[in-house]
Amino acid sequence: MSKMGVMPDQIRRSAQPIKAMPALRARPGPPILTETDGAPPMRALLLALALAAAPAAALADTWRGYAEVPHSVEHRAGAVEIRSYPPRIVAEVTLRGERDTAARRGFVALFDYITGRNAEKGKIAMTVPVDQSQTDRGWTLRFFMPEGAPLDSLPAPENTHVALRRLPAERMLVGRFSGRPTPARLAEAEAALRAYAAAHDLPLAGAPRLMFYDGPFTLPGNRRNEIGFVLAR
Numbered sequence: 001m002s003k004m005g006v007m008p009d010q011i012r013r014s015a016q017p018i019k020a021m022p023a024l025r026a027r028p029g030p031p032i033l034t035e036t037d038g039a040p041p042m043r044a045l046l047l048a049l050a051l052a053a054a055p056a057a058a059l060a061d062t063w064r065g066y067a068e069v070p071h072s073v074e075h076r077a078g079a080v081e082i083r084s085y086p087p088r089i090v091a092e093v094t095l096r097g098e099r100d101t102a103a104r105r106g107f108v109a110l111f112d113y114i115t116g117r118n119a120e121k122g123k124i125a126m127t128v129p130v131d132q133s134q135t136d137r138g139w140t141l142r143f144f145m146p147e148g149a150p151l152d153s154l155p156a157p158e159n160t161h162v163a164l165r166r167l168p169a170e171r172m173l174v175g176r177f178s179g180r181p182t183p184a185r186l187a188e189a190e191a192a193l194r195a196y197a198a199a200h201d202l203p204l205a206g207a208p209r210l211m212f213y214d215g216p217f218t219l220p221g222n223r224r225n226e227i228g229f230v231l232a233r
Contacts, residue, residue, distance in 0.1 A: 063213050063224065067127045069144045079176045080196055082231070088167045089145040090131070091157065096138040099183075103132060106141030113162050114143060118155035129211035129226065173202055174211075174228035179220045186210065189227045203232035 061068040075082040093109045095102040107130065114124040124145065131142040145154060151166055175193040179185060190208050197204050206229065213224040 063128050067125060067146060068213075069127060069129065070147055074171070080193070081174050081176075082202075083172050083174055083228075085167075085170045085172065087169050089149060089151050089154065089164065090142040090167055091145065091154075091162055091164055092140055092142040093159075093162050094135065094138050094140045095161075099132070099134070099139055102139035103141060106132075106139070109159055109162055110141060110143045113157045113159065117158045119158065120155035122155055124149075124154070128213045129224075130213075132210045132212070133207050135207065171231040172209075172228045173197055173204065173231055174226050176224065176226050178223045178225060180223070181210065181212070181225055186227070193227055193229065197229065204229040205232040206230050 061070070069085070069088060071083045071085045073081050073083055091110055091113055093106045095105050097105075114126060116123055118124075127144045127146060129144075131144070133140055145164075151164060154164055157164070173193065173196075175189060175196070177185075177189050193208070194204065196202075209228045209230075211226040211228060213226075214222065
């Protein structure tokens with residue numbers, strides 16, 4: 001799918017002994033989600049994190065009032081965590097093109113699904129984060145379905161490009177940062193998290209996942225962004 005600091009430097013410092021990292025600071029740059037030709041008005045994107053069709057109270061943790069995907073934290077070192085995630089159900093769409101363009105188009109497609117563009121015309125609660133990763137087919141954007149909703153209970157999407165599927169349980173290495181996710185900032189964060197993993201003998205599997213918790217109009221200093229890798233063991 002819709003939140004500063006210099007996390008890469010923090011991760012590098014923590015690669016010596018593992019210790020808490022200093023406070024994060026802002027770094028400017030363009031937002032991810034903006035209005036483009038052929039896209040719905042910006043108002044629709046603003047509403048994306050302002051509307052939830054049904055409460056997701058089953059989730060123990062929330063972020064700014066939105067249910068957060070459940071997980072447990074095995075280890076924390078400042079801005080870095082090792083997390084365990086149970087199996088999860090996602091609605092996802094894969095689009096070709098640049099990351100920011102795919103994010104805009106994919107967000108709209110998934111937001112349409114949870115707000116009624118489905119076989120039952122029903123609404124589904126918005127959760128966080130919105131997950132994005134690159135594959136050989138393009139950029140895949142995911143909305144996580146509320147905890148406790150079985151795959152066979154969810155309405156079929158009207159948009160044939162939107163798919164529902166079940167993710168397996170996973171352990172992930174996750175680094176948190178804030179600010180605007182410019183290409184340079186994302187590349188820096190990825191390199192730093194890879195360096196942290198190497199320094200602590202943590203084998204990574206697959207491509208990085210980008211996780212965003214806030215809408216495009218959230219002040220950069222208040223945004224929560226994360227980058228993560230599945231751990232191979």
